[in-house]
Amino acid sequence: MAMASVLTQTTDRPSRTRRARRAGVVGSRAFPYLLILPMLALEAALVVYPILRGALFSLDTPAGLGLDNYRTMLVDPDFWRMIVHTLVFTLSVVVVILAIGLSLSLLMNWSFRGRGVVRSLLTVPWAIPEVPVAITFVLMLDPSFGVFNAFLRFFPGVTENPQWLLDPTLAMLVVIGATVWKGFPFYSLVLLSALQNVPTELYEAAKIDRAGRLAQFRYITLPSIRGTVALLAVLAFIYSTQQFTLIWLITGGGPVDATTTLAPAIYMQAFRFYNFSYAGAIAVVGFGISAVATLCFVLLQRRMETPE
């Protein structure tokens, strides 16, 4: 099955003579540009322009235009702590979400009764808005009556309810957990459809060759879905760098700054400390990270299209 891409050509191109004969705007060379113009204008005004303006904010210092904000940023230990928190958060989310997504999709790649039901149930965490997800996690982790603590008590040695949101490490685990829980269905559903696209003949041939389950996984399944896994890793990275609402509502970036990743850091600088100019500098870093990730996505996609 061919992978359709962002830039697939399905153009219907009438012959040159037909095009020349057709008069008016619709047949003209400008027509495609007129079609995209409204969307382009909106994106330029509300996405591209604010990015540029944010970058300008960051250069606007009390001493005139300059790189002072960046100099401050590079020697600011808070900035580097934020970068470390962002890396810990995003990398954990990527690894855990792919591990859960892949094992779940392998588990479900099998025709059983009620698979449709399980698929639909899987969609639920993904469809619930972030605000109710945050509310539910805060309730489940409450130190005095949270149900999660009740489960934890089953483990030997646990006699006290941990203060989930007051301990830096635990708070980080909580925001990673909530982000993974809300996001994983997408990854397992996409991987499931990738698994279902692996030709059954390959497995049949492997059985004839007496390849074991593990060998089948290693030499057939894994190579067939490698491209999809790579793309999903990039998407999971982007998903976790975008995460603001869950972190903000569950921990508020705390305790102190233990769960302050990129998005909450920008928000905090802009709206807690009203330092738009420094917030702009951090936003430029965020833009850079997101641009590099998008570039990786495009390159991976190109590679998937060209057969090796």
Added chain:
Amino acid sequence: MSALRTGSRLPSLADALRGATILVVSAIIFFPVYWMIVSSIRPSAESLSFPPPLLPGSIEFSSYFQLFTEKPIARWLLLSTLVASLTVIGTLILVIPAAYALSRLYWRGRTAFGLLLLFTQMMPAAVVVAPVLALYRNLGWTDNLWALALLHTAFVVPLCAWVLKASFDAVPKEIVEAALIDGCDRWKVLWLVVLPLTRPGLVAVSVIAFFASWNEYLFASTLITRNDLYTASLGLATLMTQLDTPLFVLMAAGVTFSILPVLFYMAIQRHLLRGLTAGAVKG
């Protein structure tokens, strides 16, 4: 793998184990959803005891009654519906022509436009939130639900363009060529041939746009400050931070707010998968 298994009549031990694993895993995954619902319909005392009983002792819906009588949730939901509907209208107006140009026309700069869309789709909203607020203040657009809908539109159209492009791509080339030869111009081809064939794609795009706006919190919380203009996600977040809201009322609000997106997302799951991977993976 699946095709090999359907032949056998009796489930093997391995299959039974696998089924049991799926059951257990589904239960774990689904637990927070169960807990949210149960906490909204059980007596408050039960939720506040430790350890909380896993099954509700008695079921009552008074929390929902209290939610709708004491909190302005009906108003919040109404305003969310208004903003989300405006977002859908804006999205459809922008995305239909653009997706058509991306899918079926040949023009210079198409690749660049595709890349621009991808970059804006992947951009964290936090990167632009402060400059957007500055821009909206200059324009006098804060505390304005129309302007909020416009912003939601700008952030959802890239994804919607991919979803609709995938639908347009699936319209057979021959049908379009036949219409062109019969003398339809491209505008008529779009309206009379392509759009009627891509109704599921249009539905999917509308659902995505509606709930992207419905769920959105960051922009809403920075641009809307007046209580009487609160949308549901904003109202809910305030209930959460106000300590005087009874727990079961808060949970009832969460459930009420989640019902619509859950139902609709289930219905359009496949389309959404395709769009979110920007068409790279067949959903």
